[in-house]
Amino acid sequence: MVRTERFQSCWDGRNTDSADHRSHVAFTDARGRCPAGFKAVPQLVQRLTYSGLAGSTRFAVDSFPESLHKPVTDHGDFINAMPDRLMKRAVACINSGRRCG
Numbered sequence: 001m002v003r004t005e006r007f008q009s010c011w012d013g014r015n016t017d018s019a020d021h022r023s024h025v026a027f028t029d030a031r032g033r034c035p036a037g038f039k040a041v042p043q044l045v046q047r048l049t050y051s052g053l054a055g056s057t058r059f060a061v062d063s064f065p066e067s068l069h070k071p072v073t074d075h076g077d078f079i080n081a082m083p084d085r086l087m088k089r090a091v092a093c094i095n096s097g098r099r100c101g
Contacts, residue, residue, distance in 0.1 A: 001050045005076040009043035010034035042094055046076050 008025035015024035026035050034040050082090070093100035 003048045003050075005046045005048070007044040007046070007076070007078065009041055010038035011041045012037060013039050044078055046078075 006027075008027050010026040010028060012024045012026075018024040026038050028034055028040075080087075090100060
């Protein structure tokens with residue numbers, strides 16, 4: 001089983017956080033456009049791969065019983081631990097329009 005979490009790829013251009021931890025970023029619409037007042041930023045995609053589930057009929061997607069193990073309550077966190085030198089190289093590559101890997 002593979003779970004894919006796609007983070008927002010539109011940013012308000014000012015804030016690195018907001019009171020609700022959401023309103024400073026947004027998802028694109030169905031055509032890939034950011035809402036008015038937001039600009040596109042690289043999107044982080046996180047894929048979690050689970051093995052050994054063959055024959056399983058039930059499993060929990062989170063560990064919070066109060067969320068009733070519903071996938072819609074799931075969330076992902078990103079903590080940047082990239083060294084400054086490597087980050088500058090990655091940003092320069094992305095901003096140049098090249099495919100970076």
